[in-house]
Amino acid sequence: MATTTEVDLLDLYEQMSVIRGTEKAAQDLFLAGLVKGTTHLAAGHEAVAVGASAALRPDDYVFATYRGHHHAMARGAAPAACLAELMSRATGLCKAKGGSMHLTSAEHNMLGSYAIVGSHLPMAAGAAWSAKLRGSSQIAVAFFGDGATNIGAFHEALNLAAVWRLPVVFICENNLYMEYTPIGSVTAVEHPAADRAPAYQLPAEVIDGNDVLVVRDAVVRAAQRARDGEGPTIIEAMTYRHFGHSRTDPAKYRPADEVEQWLARDPLLVAKQRLAADGIAADRIAEVDARAAKTVADAVAAAKAAPEADPAEAFTDVWADGGAQWRT
């Protein structure tokens, strides 16, 4: 029994390490001018994505936000393809037509990262509706920020999902801030997602979003409810960004002691402590760290070596026939 847990947690730890490394690489590449536009890094949020993914079936649907690199990778997208997308390369996950905010890996049923806050919650409800009508026993998961709970689409989606008893799990990554504003200062309730659940008679849990096993267990329960026909669950995972909101935001608006407290609860540290408590030797963890570092280094090298996007790609993929023709 110890072995399964041990292997599972080591594996989850490695996935989180790869995501952390990729996010750091993304930041370095941005600062070096190789990533244009913007990034919204998920360093600090890894346990939410990896823990949830560990609880899902490969055919379950995932919808994420512009802060979605971790969800794409947790579902199976290759770090090299993610970085190539950020770097406008032809080998990018979305052929360099999406960028950092729209990482999508349909082959892994990761059906998109959406940059209009809250817009994807109704979509996840719709994917769950589709699964229910097709009798596939798939479920859908929407990941969103604390800030998204104040937009109408959140409330419309929760109500629809509740009245139609859809197999969907709504997972809020509460990182205490919407952009630069503390969420508490603009929200009428303490827990922006969980405290709204009773209004829709939905069950909710507030969980430690920095403990990958806690996340996994909560999503296992919610997924089971969904598959059993008991409808949606809201999970509010408390977590924290290690970088600013986007680009080069230094996040000066966050008190130093708050940052310190949360860095001490870094999801990688939390997992390491659990591994140590389970009696996993330090050199085995170091081995995993080294392998993760190599995965990231190889991904950076592959993305850098990839060709720039072909300009002709600007005129493909508007329509299902592959083209962009709108008139005769």
Add this chain to the structure above:
Amino acid sequence: MADLKTPAQATAPAQATTTYRESVAEGIAREMRRDSTVVCLGEDIGAAEGVFKTTVGLFKEFGPERIWDTPISEQAIIGAAMGAAMTGLRPVAEIMFSDFLACCWDYLANEIPKVRYMTGGQVTVPLVIRTANGGGLGFGAQHSQAVENWALTIPGLKVVAPSTPSDVVGLMASAIRSDDPVVFFEHKGLFASKGPAAPPDHVIPLGQAAVIRPGTDVTLVALASTVPVALSAAQALAGEGISVEVVDLRCLVPLDMATVLASVARTSKLAIVEENPYQGGWGGTVASIVADEGFETLDAPVRRLAAACVPLPFADRLEDEVIPSVRTVTDAVRKLSAY
């Protein structure tokens, strides 16, 4: 709702008439019978059969598993339709009045038309958004606008606006079978209008305009409610010896400019009749293409007859002032023909 046609009815001559309103339900029902992945959602479309009675019979025939009543949640309706379309269904979502598209505009402007492109072609969104569009019924400024031009501004949406009952059925078939998202404008002012019923298996490809009245002096390009207006004007002008060709665009995207340019090449004069406002109306796009690519064939300026640039007023006498009428079109074409 019309029943499945028996073979005897199917071979009967096309004089059987039906309404535009009945044709909406008929068009949807035909597709639902041939494809079990077609599902409908919207406010009051089920047992209530639609506030415009455009879904009569669907709930009875297909039941609650395929005809879903929704809360008044336009974002959830269209967002859920999008999620379902990305995962194996062909949803037909109703937005009761086209004015309400503004309440879920994010999905039409930012989500549905872009998701295929920005994922590098990884996802497909085969959905139809049906909506009752336009004026003429005295519903006032928030329930009467012709907003087909809103949809035309967005690359990635197909835009359909039929003018006759059989076109409703034929274009509905193509819209639902399309793997691309389609906004399907049903004109409120045409719901009660009658015409020949669609023959069995009637399918009109998207993006094919129809020359519905041939003529030699002036081309009138029209869409949905302005088609009968253009036909009446053409009829009146025929008595004065002016021969008007009427083109029913049927779709704004794909836009059949080949048919328009060919017609203008024959007549050398063009007037465009639109119900949407002149400012930003679809005729501006048609006119600019003709100016660009058909300039040599023109013998007169292109005229646009569109709604005045005011919110739609309530009283009939005021509404009539704002929307192009047979009289205003007839006057304009008479002048154009004498140019």
